[in-house]
Amino acid sequence: MAEYRIDDLARAAGTTVRNVRVYQDRELLPPPRRQGRTAIYSDAHLVRLRLIINMLERGYAFAQIKEMITAWESGRSLGEVLGLEEAVGASWAEEAPRPVTVAELRKKFGKQFSPANIKRSIELGLLERRGRGFVAPSPQLLDAGAELVALGVPLSAVLDLAEQLQADIDHVAGALVEVVREHVLIRPVPGEDDVPYYSEVLQRLRPLVMSALNAAAARSAERVIPEVLGDRLVELLERTHRPDQVS
Numbered sequence: 612m613a614e615y616r617i618d619d620l621a622r623a624a625g626t627t628v629r630n631v632r633v634y635q636d637r638e639l640l641p642p643p644r645r646q647g648r649t650a651i652y653s654d655a656h657l658v659r660l661r662l663i664i665n666m667l668e669r670g671y672a673f674a675q676i677k678e679m680i681t682a683w684e685s686g687r688s689l690g691e692v693l694g695l696e697e698a699v700g701a702s703w704a705e706e707a708p709r710p711v712t713v714a715e716l717r718k719k720f721g722k723q724f725s726p727a728n729i730k731r732s733i734e735l736g737l738l739e740r741r742g743r744g745f746v747a748p749s750p751q752l753l754d755a756g757a758e759l760v761a762l763g764v765p766l767s768a769v770l771d772l773a774e775q776l777q778a779d780i781d782h783v784a785g786a787l788v789e790v791v792r793e794h795v796l797i798r799p800v801p802g803e804d805d806v807p808y809y810s811e812v813l814q815r816l817r818p819l820v821m822s823a824l825n826a827a828a829a830r831s832a833e834r835v836i837p838e839v840l841g842d843r844l845v846e847l848l849e850r851t852h853r854p855d856q857v858s
Contacts, residue, residue, distance in 0.1 A: 615652040617643075622739075624660040631660065637673050639663050639680065709750040710741060719757040723766035731770050735777070780824070787820055 621628045634640040640659055643650035666676045717724050732738040737752060738745045747753040756769045795812060 615657065617650055617652065620652045620657060620660065623657055624664060626660065626664060634660065634663050637677065639673065639677055707750075708739075708746050708748045709753075710744060711738075711747050711753070712744045716745065719753075720760055720766055723760065728766050728770065731767075735770065735774055737770075737773060783827070784820060784824065787823060788816070791816060 615623065617628050617631055621631050624631075631640065635642065640656060640663065643652045643656065645651070662680075663676060666679075671679075720728070729738070733740065736748060737756070738747060740746075752773065756766070756773065759769045759772075760766050791812070796809070
């Protein structure tokens with residue numbers, strides 16, 4: 612389970628530290644765990660925060676949100692509520708974020724590690740600032756980008772690709788999850804078992820989505836790579852084996 616300081620929590624939810632404190636003062640957001648003088652928030656807090664933001668965008672007032680959340684929680688144990696919220700907000704990544712120094716990034720990307728590319732990498736969520744260095748939320752994406760640059764692809768083009776790739780994956784993953792929402796989450800749940808039921812659905816959905824995306828990406832690569840590179844390889848072969856022209 613991920614842990615967040617208040618600024619990390621606000622950034623992950625797309626809001627401000629001030630708003631987080633306001634929601635907490637209004638008793639919409641549960642208090643954080645204290646570690647010395649530091650407030651530590653969990654995935655459950657992130658899910659609750661996103662829920663609050665969603666309801667505010669739909670036009671609900673603070674009092675209405677608090678009333679609805681309280682009514683939903685009534686009759687359920689704290690463990691059930693937190694269990695569902697943590698299941699919703701748990702990270703799907705199979706890799707841990709990795710600290711990276713400025714020196715490491717300059718070694719990977721050379722002169723292309725410019726202020727403009729740094730800014731864009733942060734905006735895309737590929738890097739996060741941590742003191743004098745950075746954290747790569749997905750080291751695999753960072754390494755893939757470095758390998759493309761090593762092959763000769765400009766870093767600006769790699770960042771364009773990362774943005775497009777994320778949008779495409781969001782669309783595909785969203786379509787898969789929408790099928791589950793449409794055919795599974797609207798199904799009537801017998802008795803008072805709705806919280807355990809949805810927790811189980813989420814636990815089963817995570818590996819299903821990852822497996823489907825990985826398998827689809829592998830099959831797509833098998834088709835696309837030969838199609839894209841085939842003509843170029845044929846051209847190279849023809850050039851290599853072309854008989855000398857007789858003058």
